[in-house]
Amino acid sequence: MLDAIAKGTAAQDESVDLQAEFEASNIDEVMDKLDRELVGLKPIKTRIREIAALLLVDRLRRKFGLTSGAPTLHMNFTGNPGTGKTTVALRMAEILHRLGYVREGHMVAVTRDDLVGQYVGHTAPKTREVIKRAMGGVLFIDEAYYLYKPENERDYGQESIEILLQCMENNRDDLVVILAGYKNKMDRFFDSNPGMRSRIAHHLDFPDYGVSELKSIAEIMLAEQNYRLSEAAAKALEEYLPIRMRLPHFSNARSVRNGLDRARLRQANRLFASRDRALTKTDLITIEESDIRGSRVFAEGKLEGEPETKAR
Ligand SMILES: Nc1ncnc2c1ncn2[C@@H]1O[C@H](COP(=O)(O)OP(=O)(O)OP(=O)(O)O)[C@@H](O)[C@H]1O
Numbered sequence: 668m669l670d671a672i673a674k675g676t677a678a679q680d681e682s683v684d685l686q687a688e689f690e691a692s693n694i695d696e697v698m699d700k701l702d703r704e705l706v707g708l709k710p711i712k713t714r715i716r717e718i719a720a721l722l723l724v725d726r727l728r729r730k731f732g733l734t735s736g737a738p739t740l741h742m743n744f745t746g747n748p749g750t751g752k753t754t755v756a757l758r759m760a761e762i763l764h765r766l767g768y769v770r771e772g773h774m775v776a777v778t779r780d781d782l783v784g785q786y787v788g789h790t791a792p793k794t795r796e797v798i799k800r801a802m803g804g805v806l807f808i809d810e811a812y813y814l815y816k817p818e819n820e821r822d823y824g825q826e827s828i829e830i831l832l833q834c835m836e837n838n839r840d841d842l843v844v845i846l847a848g849y850k851n852k853m854d855r856f857f858d859s860n861p862g863m864r865s866r867i868a869h870h871l872d873f874p875d876y877g878v879s880e881l882k883s884i885a886e887i888m889l890a891e892q893n894y895r896l897s898e899a900a901a902k903a904l905e906e907y908l909p910i911r912m913r914l915p916h917f918s919n920a921r922s923v924r925n926g927l928d929r930a931r932l933r934q935a936n937r938l939f940a941s942r943d944r945a946l947t948k949t950d951l952i953t954i955e956e957s958d959i960r961g962s963r964v965f966a967e968g969k970l971e972g973e974p975e976t977k978a979r
Pocket of ligand 1: 704706707746747751754755809884887918920921924
């Protein structure tokens, strides 16, 4: 693949047009998509642009024979659940494809269970099969640290790690591995697996979203599905979000998506209950205040606050 990019044959006095290369790669289209579909994440978007620029320049250097061998592109995405790691990894796969660093640009997302078998002899074929599927694209390993279980001496995860390490080294020109998970767990994983750390070129840390970002995320998600919030529903959502953030199992944008799914369900039930009247398009697209306030979150938020109130 890389020899398809260039063979290091450009003459020393020949010039290259970085802008033309940039335009030809069409990566700005992916960048625009990233900007449009993902709220916030400024530091992440900046890093992606920097990586894209690095790869583009690397491609030009190759033309002059100034760089040899495939660059290391394996990455580590850390952050809490629902902060956009999988979505950004998908876009990264597209960028790497457009720049010619992987043949296909698809992404295979897996967890430990997809890589590690339960019995002796099962792990190697399982891991190899996943790698085979991911070849030419990105292999995204969510919660990668579960591959390593030091408390169990004979855990098969180690076997999978070793095969992955080998592939990450030998197939650098056609497979990019992105590891993902909580930052502290990932740090501990790298401490115990220095071989893995040394093969990672880029570490990106995804921040949690604030209330206003979560609200914008909700609006994007609703617009994508042809829904909108009434004014009172938008206010209710502003109250809902900080309560949901304090409750257990909060997972950023994923919680927003789940909360909206339930609001749509309540909207449908509300419309169904008044089915004796004709519905307008506005009825069908509008999420009303009661669809948001009907959430358990308001009751649970109160329950959570109760002991505190009693203690005072
Ligand atoms: N910044 C954002 N703007 C809009 N939507 C977002 C944003 N971040 C995440 N989402 C949406 O939230 C959902 C969860 O995101 P994603 O799966 O990428 O997160 P993740 O960090 O990989 O979390 P998990 O590990 O739980 O899968 C997706 O539907 C995604 O489209």
